[in-house]
Structures are given as structure tokens and as C-alpha cells.
Amino acid sequence: MITTSHYLVLSLIVFTVGVVGVLTRRNVIVILMSIELMLNAVNLNLVAFSDRLHDLAGQVFSVFVITVAAAEAAVGLGIIISLYRNKETVYVDEIDLMKW
Amino acid sequence: MEAFLFYTLAAILVTFAILTVTAHNPVRSAVYLISALLAMAGLFFLLRAEFVGAVQILVYVGGIMVLVLFVIVLVNVGQASREPRASRRWKTGLALAVVLAVELGFLMLRGVGSFAESAPPPPAGAGNTESVGLLLYNDYLLPFEIASVLLLVALVGAVVLAKKEL
Numbered sequence: 001m002i003t004t005s006h007y008l009v010l011s012l013i014v015f016t017v018g019v020v021g022v023l024t025r026r027n028v029i030v031i032l033m034s035i036e037l038m039l040n041a042v043n044l045n046l047v048a049f050s051d052r053l054h055d056l057a058g059q060v061f062s063v064f065v066i067t068v069a070a071a072e073a074a075v076g077l078g079i080i081i082s083l084y085r086n087k088e089t090v091y092v093d094e095i096d097l098m099k100w
Numbered sequence: 101m102e103a104f105l106f107y108t109l110a111a112i113l114v115t116f117a118i119l120t121v122t123a124h125n126p127v128r129s130a131v132y133l134i135s136a137l138l139a140m141a142g143l144f145f146l147l148r149a150e151f152v153g154a155v156q157i158l159v160y161v162g163g164i165m166v167l168v169l170f171v172i173v174l175v176n177v178g179q180a181s182r183e184p185r186a187s188r189r190w191k192t193g194l195a196l197a198v199v200l201a202v203e204l205g206f207l208m209l210r211g212v213g214s215f216a217e218s219a220p221p222p223p224a225g226a227g228n229t230e231s232v233g234l235l236l237y238n239d240y241l242l243p244f245e246i247a248s249v250l251l252l253v254a255l256v257g258a259v260v261l262a263k264k265e266l
Contacts, residue, residue: 002103002106008208008212009208010114012201014136014140015204016204017117017121019196019197019201020193021120022193023190023196024121024186024190024193025121025186025187026183026187027126029171030129034121036137036160040156043140044143051147051148051149052215056228059149059152059232060232060236060240062152063236064243066152068247068250069160069164070159070164070254071250071251072254073164074255075254075261077171077262078257078258081174081262082261084174090175091183091187
């Protein structure tokens with residue numbers, strides 16, 4: 001029998017994989033994709049609790065999360081394009097202009 | 101049947117999530133992520149959230165990932181497979197991620213007993229899309245409108261950032 005805790009554990013695994021991607025990769029596009037993975041793990045949590053509590057507010061919130069993710073991806077990719085135009089790189093360890 | 105579908109989709113999801121994070125080539129990474137997102141949409145369908153599952157496929161796979169692939173094509177990825185894929189401080193990052201996983205796992209172990217028994221069956225009623233739409237346009241009307249303003253701001257911002265000269 002599949003319970004809510006199964007979904008919670010799955011969501012934990014996917015979120016942790018996303019965190020590993022954000023913290024260890026160099027390519028800023030892959031980092032952006034890992035952030036999408038983390039947002040999706042949170043969505044899975046919201047929908048699982050919505051199914052358990054029979055409250056559709058969780059699904060409404062996951063729709064909002066998807067909206068914010070779309071906005072974030074659009075702006076993030078715009079930043080990546082203008083960064084590539086100025087610095088000719090997509091690697092985070094070469095983008096150190098504001099590093100002290 | 102439900103257990104079989106859950107474990108299949110979960111295995112697909114975790115496999116492709118790990119492949120997304122570890123792949124050398126960003127294009128492959130994007131394709132793996134698309135597969136992971138589709139498996140996640142299947143899990144949403146399994147949780148009786150048909151509307152969110154459909155939105156997931158339309159917005160993520162149809163919109164965001166196509167955008168990501170376009171940007172990968174625009175910026176040069178020819179040398180990507182020869183460069184190292186991990187950043188210099190990847191060991192610190194991995195350690196931090198392990199710490200986070202242990203923390204989350206500990207919290208989950210403490211609270212998991214509350215959800216161990218199976219959920220009560222859902223009450224019969226209107227379809228999922230209809231109910232979500234009613235809720236979205238009644239109780240959450242203001243956040244909905246703010247979300248549309250946010251999308252407009254993101255649209256203008258992305259154009260301004262990516263354009264050469266205005």
C-alpha cells in the first residue's frame with residue numbers, strides 16, 4: 001500500500017539530488033535545471049499532502065510554484081545569455097567579478 | 101496496481117534525476133530532465149491531481165525545457181564535454197548536501213509515523229480541474245492576478261536582459 005510517507009521519501013531523494021547538482025556543478029545551465037528539479041520535489045510534497053488531506057489548496061499552490069518557476073527560468077536564461085555575451089563563459093567559477 | 105505504478109515511476113524519476121545532475125553534456129542533461137519531469141507528471145496523475153499533471157507537462161516540458169534547450173544551443177557547448185563538470189569546491193558542496201539529507205531524513209523519521217496508515221478514500225464530487233479552477237478563481241483570485249503581473253514582469257525583464265541594445 002502506497003502511503004503519503006512514500007511520496008515524502010521520494011520527494012526528499014529528488015530534492016537532495018537537486019541540491020547536489022546546484023552545489024557541485026560548474027555549468028550555470030545545469031545549475032538552473034537542478035533548481036527546477038528541487039522545485040518539482042516541493043510540488044510533489046504539496047500534491048501528496050493535498051491528496052491526503054482532501055484539500056485542493058495544495059494543488060493551487062503547486063500551480064503557483066510552476067508559475068514562479070517559469071518566470072525564474074525566463075529571467076535566469078536571459079541573464080545567462082547576457083553573461084555569455086559579455087564574458088564568453090557559462091562556468092560559475094569563472095564568473096567572479098563581484099567576488100571579494 | 102498502484103504500488104507497481106508508484107515504484108516504476110519513482111525508479112524512473114530518481115534515475116533520470118541523478119543522470120541530469122551527473123551528465124557531461126548539458127543537452128543530455130536537459131533531455132534527462134525532461135524524462136524526469138514526465139515521470140513526475142505521472143506521479144501527479146497517480147495522486148489524482150490531473151490538472152497539475154497536465155500543467156506540468158505543458159509548462160515544464162513544453163515551455164521551460166524548450167527554452168533551456170534553445171539557450172544551450174545559443175551558448176557554445178562544444179567544449180563542454182572536454183571541460184571538467186564539477187566545480188573546484190565540489191567536495192564542500194557534496195558534504196553540505198549530505199548534511200542536508202541527514203537533517204531531512206532525521207526529521208522525516210520522527211514524523212513519518214503520522215502518515216504511516218493509508219489515506220482515507222476521497223469524497224466523490226466534481227472533477228479535479230473544475231474544483232481547482234473554482235478554488236483558483238474564488239479563494240485565490242488575488243494571488244492569481246499577482247502571478248499574472250509577475251509573469252509580465254519576467255517577460256519584460258527577460259527581453260531587456262537578453263537583447264543586445266534597446
